[in-house]
Amino acid sequence: MTITKRFWISLIFSIPMLVGMILMPFGIMIPGSEWIQFVLTTIVMAVAAGPFIQSAWASFKKHHSNMDTLVAIGTATAYVYSIYAMLTHQAVFFESAAFVVTFVLLGQVFEEKMRNNASNAIEKLVDLQAKDAEVMRDGKIVQVPLSEIVAGDIIRVKPGQKIAVDGEITEGSSTVDESMVTGESMPVSKSIGDKVIGSTMNSNGTFMFKAEKVGSDTMLSQIVELVKKAQNSHAPIQNLTDKVSEIFVPVVLSLSILTFVVWYVFLGATVATALIFAVSVMVIACPCALGLATPTALMVGTGRGAKMGILIKNGEVLEEVSDVNTVVFDKTGTITKGKPEVTDIVGDKKQVLAIAAALEESSEHPLAAAILDKAEVDKITVATVTDFQAIEGKGVFATIDGQKAFVGNDKLLNDIKLDSELNEQMILLQNQAKTVVFVGINQEIIGLITIQDAAKETSKEAIGMLKSRGLNTVMLTGDNRRVAKAIAEEVGIDEVIADVLPSDKADHVEALQRNGKVAFVGDGINDAPALTVADVGIAMGSGTDIAIESGGIVLMKNDLRDVAKALELSKKTFNRIKLNLFWAFIYNVLGIPVAAGIFYAAGLTLSPELAGFAMAFSSLSVVTSSVLLNKAKISSDVETA
Template sequence: MTITKRFWIALIFSLPMLVGMILMPFGIMIPGGEWTQFILTTIVMAVAARPFLQSAWASFKKHHSNMDTLVAIGTATAYIYSIYAMITHQSVFFESAAFVVTFVLLGQVFEERMRNNASNAIEKLVDLQAKEAEVMRDGKLVKIPLAEVVQGDLIKVKPGQKIAVDGVITEGSSTVDESMVTGESMPVTKKIGDKVIGSTINSNGTFMFKAEKVGSDTMLSQIVELVKKAQNSHAPIQNLTDKVSEVFVPVVLILSILTFLVWYVFLGATIAQALIFAVSVVVIACPCALGLATPTALMVGTGRGAKMGILIKNGEVLEEVNDVKTVVMDKTGTITNGKPEVTDIVGDSQQVLKLAAALEESSEHPLATAILDKAKADNVQADKADSFQAIEGKGVEAIVNGQKAFVGNDKLLNDVKISADLENKMVQLQNEAKTVVFVGLNQEVIGMIAIQDAPKATSKEAIATLKARGLRTVMLTGDNERVAQAIAQEVGIDEVIADVLPGDKADHVEELQKNGKVAFVGDGINDAPALTMADVGIAMGSGTDIAIESGGIVLMKNDLRDVAKALELSKKTFNRIKLNLFWAFVYNVLGIPVAAGLFFAVGLTLSPELAGLAMAFSSLSVVTSSVLLNKAKIDTKVKTA
């Protein structure tokens, strides 16, 4: 039975007793008197309160206690004593047991509703999916349900339509509104070869695209799954709450017993009066608010992040972010655009480009792509390369036309001859922030290709923002020192670690961790070990699947400025968890003395039913505090020169 149904049952069967309490001063009694109260309360205890009793008993059998233990003991005590009092013709307080159950369930109904509102923000994205797609089948365009779209299908999208699944444009161009997935408010221009995301909205053009990911593999489905996991994850600070609750419940029960003994034995109260104080202590101390402090804030924070295009994968990240001292960034695709272009060819351009293209045809490196694009643009036909061999972090070697050829960086030039003119030209190009690729035959460099990957327009602002937050910024790259320093100077990076082999990035991150916690930002396959090694791994959304899987935070917009936003949001979410825990503790500390009758002499007391109502509103206040995270200002802008 749902919490809402249990609440309505408790409320309906408690209301007659409430009416009876209101009419009692006027001499009007509830029909049936105590027997009617007994029957009504028995229904409430048997139906609405049963899960509390079952949970408390299950914990007791395992020698544990939980929040339900206090509710169960408080209500059961009031109920059982009232049965005894009814038989012995003493005052009963059946209504206390019924009202406590009703008010506890009222608090749970409120918290469930607010938690649903927080999580439904992501679920609504799924409802925005296209219901059908216009797919090319047997040479004709036919409309089919979304579930029937398969990988490789060619799909037509008209202006104003939703894109059915993830894919790559094969014909036409348009602008696409991707705000529902990435949080980016401005439409993005798309042309042949560009990727499109399922459920985003086509603005003004018509295009065809090839389906690459369908069903649960689409980006939207993965976002929903990631956020669900994050919202159900366990932040380490929750361990403190669990430990406190484990001790707190037995302590409260002891205080309740002491309260009863003090009032009954030493202060001369009746059993009924002493029992009311004891039950009030049990009910007011129920640490429901304590249990809600972490999960509700985590749920709202991760939900808000998803709307901003920032996916926080788990609660652990939130705590780690607070102590981060250094932000380490990969260069290619993170600080730079990730689309290198050939700018200069030194030597016989036709020969150099033809030889380089022959070797790079079998390579997947971004620089290889730049060389192949240049060869294609210049209509250069590459020769066939045999015995291809990739040398990690250095380059490639192969046999072309019976001669040993190589293309790579300066690490490949151990026993290779290079003229003084080429060396001087290399220094000049590197000082211009260009990566130099050496092309050679038979142990001699015959030319060089200069490739440049310009920094993103937003990188300087992003790094200035991080530095303004007191964070140290480091570039970690496999590129050579001169190129790395030139780009670092352009964007304002504090420190450069260059000439790093792909497998060594994680080692450098580990070394930096000796001076404090480190966040690493990257997007490539070779960044995965560093993302995992860092205290906080931040993966760019345009990166490889393995990099995204390794990161604790994923930036869907591929915008370096979102690093500061992610850190700020994580920090605010964690601070809200701490604020919730503080108020939950304060509430219990202040409430218990009042419920125990410490201020009875000045007329300040709490009956069990009022204690239950106060507890319900305590839980509601914690949930409301978490929901207010949606209104928290995430301001990371700084003025840059």
């Protein structure tokens, strides 16, 4: 039976006992309530608590104790004693056993849901692959399923199609959007001899390529394997309650037995009296509050985070955040906007932009969209051109109002002279890692346009917030070093690691982990392995589903400043969990001497009923502590209503 089904069974059969507890202070007693509680709790113990008892027994045989040991002993003791109390007409506390099982199962339901989310990331990676391809067979192009493609096949790719597998172009040329795999912000020009990557998207040309890596050898398949390996490499989080229970459970058992022996053997008490003291010790140590300590803090912390646009996906992340000392960022779409845009226009801005927009309107070059977007924003009227001609590798030419106009790259300088002033401007802009486009009329360059994937407006502030907390910041990107370094200097990043392939990203994260725990912030498919292998993966909400599934924290507002907020909120939530665990134990520890009858001579005793009340008060304190997390100050918090 699944954990979810066990939880619902436990909850449904516990609710009637909760109603009885609520009615009791008003003097309303349900006839035969003890027998009703006995039947309901028996069902809970048999169906929902059975796996806890089996796990506790298995741990006992290996000379260990864990959370299941606490649950099993606590519930079994409360249940067995209540049967005895019912038969001897004393107060029962069946509900304690049922509620413990319900609360603990609630926490396990959360954990199971988080594990399922992790496995979905791998399924979505696999779904990115092309389903089929146009393959040359016996001199003809035929449609072939992906599974039938073999190394050496010649494959045709048309505009808008996915590239099926990794290979090398043998005929034709095009531009390919590789951002989903490499992180490159600009589509990459491809021609004969260039490598192509499976699952990337062809833009505007048709080409043939030879398949080199197929099946599990493709880059996407390797990314899938990296995510699987990274997920499996994480050791299961060692819950604080399990750590404490290694000592706490044997001590409580020993004290309970000792209490019975002292009262029955040395002090001459009756079996019933000695058993009451012994059971009181067990009940006061019952882990009811432990079942609430983690889930309540997690629910409040994650609920507050959701209001801030920060999704914290599991409790393991909270523990890891406490010791993070390095935050690593992907560049494209994380620090930068992920969309090329015009940053500078040199010359007569209106004239230069008007000419460039007129020519680029007929162009298929990936930078054309940035120029056209700028013209639209500036409300530039785009003139009609004639005699349009594209020169591969240089630019485009056309006639505007009887004049020969052109727009292109620095290869045009081989044919057209650039004056000294514009040359100085060009060098300055290129040193800023901006792509320079030349605009001219009648063999004379009249202006420059630069295009860049600019940093987000909030990136510099976000990096500053992290550095003020004493965290080291690193940029890890597939872009070239000059572009990456320029962006890093602009926003204040401490260290740059550039020209990195997806398979290398996880390796670099692991290398940084030698110096402490690492948080990785990214938004692309290529970031999935790094997000998973990092101690804390933080995914931008505007990113791919794979990145979001792989990250332990998701920033839904796509605001980089939320990284600092997420780290602080996570740390405070985990600290609150530790505080809750303290309160969950403190009543037990302080109450054990009283329950054992040490202060009996002074008239201070703790019956099983009062022990049950102390347990309830312990649970209340834990819930209250968790709710107060809503009032905890987040120094970088800028919540909006």
